[in-house]
Amino acid sequence: MESTSLLQGTRVRKGQVLAVIRNPEFIQLQQSYLETQSQLTYARAELARQRELVKEEVAPAKNLQRAQAEYGALQAQAAGQLARLRLAGLPAGRRPIVSTATLRAPRMRL
Numbered sequence: 001m002e003s004t005s006l007l008q009g010t011r012v013r014k015g016q017v018l019a020v021i022r023n024p025e026f027i028q029l030q031q032s033y034l035e036t037q038s039q040l041t042y043a044r045a046e047l048a049r050q051r052e053l054v055k056e057e058v059a060p061a062k063n064l065q066r067a068q069a070e071y072g073a074l075q076a077q078a079a080g081q082l083a084r085l086r087l088a089g090l091p092a093g094r095r096p097i098v099s100t101a102t103l104r105a106p107r108m109r110l
Contacts, residue, residue: 012105019103026090030097033081040078043071 012018050067053059085092089101 014105016105017102018105020100021103022100024099026088026099026101027097029081029084029088030090030092033078033085033092034094034097036074036078036081040071040074043067043074047071 050064
């Protein structure tokens with residue numbers, strides 16, 4: 001944990017910052033997600049290219065199947081990485097990569 005301004009037993013409100021957590025793994029998570037997004041962009045273009053080549057009967061269907069499989073695998077990988085980022089409370093866009101996450105008080109249900 002990097003910091004907290006709360007003392008044990010302090011009442012907190014929903015959404016209030018409880019602590020700031022620093023972890024070098026946060027950087028790796030964000031980097032991996034951004035790399036996968038870049039690969040996904042390429043795979044999407046390759047898939048479109050292979051569809052067109054198969055349609056024009058210039059390339060074999062197995063090239064299209066390979067491109068579809070690669071694109072699907074990258075989609076699954078990106079979805080898993082995005083879920084991990086959200087779980088850690090980290091940004092998932094092309095924002096600057098951060099090494100800290102803010103832990104906030106959850107909504108209490110009675």
